[in-house]
Amino acid sequence: MTKDEFVLTAGIDLGSTAIKVVLVQGGRMAWQKAVPTAPGQAGIAQKLIGEGLAALGQTSDRLTATAVTGYGKGLIHGAGRVIDEVSANALGICRLSDGRARTVINIGGQDVKVIRLSATGKLIDFKMNDKCAAGTGRFFEAAGRILDTPVERFGPMGEAAVDPVHINNTCAVFAESEIVSLMAAGVATERIIQGLHHSVARRVASLAGHRDLEDDIYLDGGAANNRGLVAAIEDELCRDLHVLSHPQFTVAFGAASAMERPPTY
């Protein structure tokens, strides 16, 4: 076992919709868990770390350092490293892709980001939505409520649709009323869901700007688990996307990685 493999670090991502915690050992994601964001975020994160250490059969004195990122990063005091979520995302995807990623699209709870990074995971450039929830995780949550369908089922349901409806609205609120109208007109839920995927994909493509994208492109954030959305974005960008395991934890992993020695690819 090398010296690095003894190093155990924690990465906390206090996001707008979920708190994500990862434990990183020897540069690998050894444990991860996400819970919905709720009051008392610092306490919840600490509890999750304890749960992770127990799952790995470790004690808290083995934890070398903790890094924190995300909207709520200011809530945790005494962290070894506080890092912005864009830089953490770049570093996380770089390490998880073994240095292959050059662009990452992150669909978070209330943000969409398109990030360009170097071979070492350094942030080169990024774009991020303004104060608008269209195309974000919140947008899918709202759609799920109206369609009475859990967001987790959007992927397979969307993929099953052969002719998605066209949803025009780029505003989350008006898109909701458009969905209600489509439901009232008897349009199948699957077609609406796939229409939503394409609507979000168009928005992502518009934010990205085709010429800014550099292969290899990765998609992360919780929404990356939605295969229908991945396909729609690939279709819109005319590019292949890579999705790694646990895409929701890339940012927390990146935060933890910021405290580790950089690997050589």
Add this chain to the structure above:
Amino acid sequence: MDDNNKRRARLRSRVRQEVQTEYESARRLMEARDDYDPVWAYFLDLLMRPMDRNGLQAAVGRPVVEHLCNQAPYELFHAMGVHPLRMASGCFAAGRLSAGDFPVLMCPMLKAIVGMQRLRESSQTAPSARVVPTTCDWVVQYQQMTDADPEQTFFMELPHLRESERGQQRWLEQAYELVRFLESRMGVKLKRKALASSVQIFMRAWQAIGRLIEQRRAGRLPAVWFMAVANSFMLDPIEPWTEQLQRVLGHVDAHPSQAAGKGVFLAGSPILFPNFKLPLLIEAAGMTVLGDDLCTSERIWPGAVCPEENSFHGLLRALAERYHMACICPTFADNERRINTILGVLQRYPVRGVVHHVLKGCHPFDIDSFRLERQLKSAGIPFLRIETDYVEEDNRNIATRLEAFAEI
């Protein structure tokens, strides 16, 4: 008073209170800073009297002429015995009084200006005249928005194509037209001697501002204090304002702040007190604004006016040329001067990126930001575009982007 008037009066009273609260909160925030010094109190006092025509008129002892934008030479107003008051406001609450009557995506600054006008219309005497340079679409519509007397309004019809002899000639013609308009409105004749004297008086102010700009370039002065000074320009007679600015220069010489983190250039739409959220967020993200091209900040300074001859025509031509050259507003179609100015600052000072502020609805800066982004990024200069308005609900989103930008 009928019911509608009662409702309007009630709304005005409520908004007046909100405006007061907004200004006082912003002032408290400035006073609570570690780098606050009593030397700034004078400028904060001025900022607390936004668009106060009556108060200003009493302070300067001259009739007040309202104007929008920076294209009309200040020296010219001064020489004619009137005081120019720029219509500009960064107040969110004031916009409530006008929001219902105009497009949702209207420039928040114009909304705030019209709101402020409505707030004060019951208590203020009418201005002697208004000068409206034909810059952006919103500004051009100002007279209609406020139902101002057309007889009292002078549209300074500026060219859209600027970098030409014809553009220069047009600017000069409009300066002459402005003189004729003010002479007719105010019943005074502009004299060569008065104009020469005003050029000298303002030259002292321009020199002091020039020194302040250099202090900031050197990282010795935080952006918010520079903006507080710039925003208060012409909210008092020019001579005491310049004296106070000299005190500030002495203070900055004696107590320079240390520039922290990455130096950035702040470009784009105007930023006005009490809405200093963007410079404050930039500072909180660990960056220092070393320069800007905002028409409410560094661009109030047209630079030294150098007449080739001391005749009336020579003076007026020198003024027109100076204001013409200094104006890099993207309402002009040929505006390479803007990017060249930014690149010039980037070459000479430790500026490592450009933050471009776009007020929602500010179409000229919005459109220009994309061209600027292409040009700067192709030169390897990091560029971040922030589109926002006068609300604070997007502070976290903006902070996230600024924190990441600081890492590039």
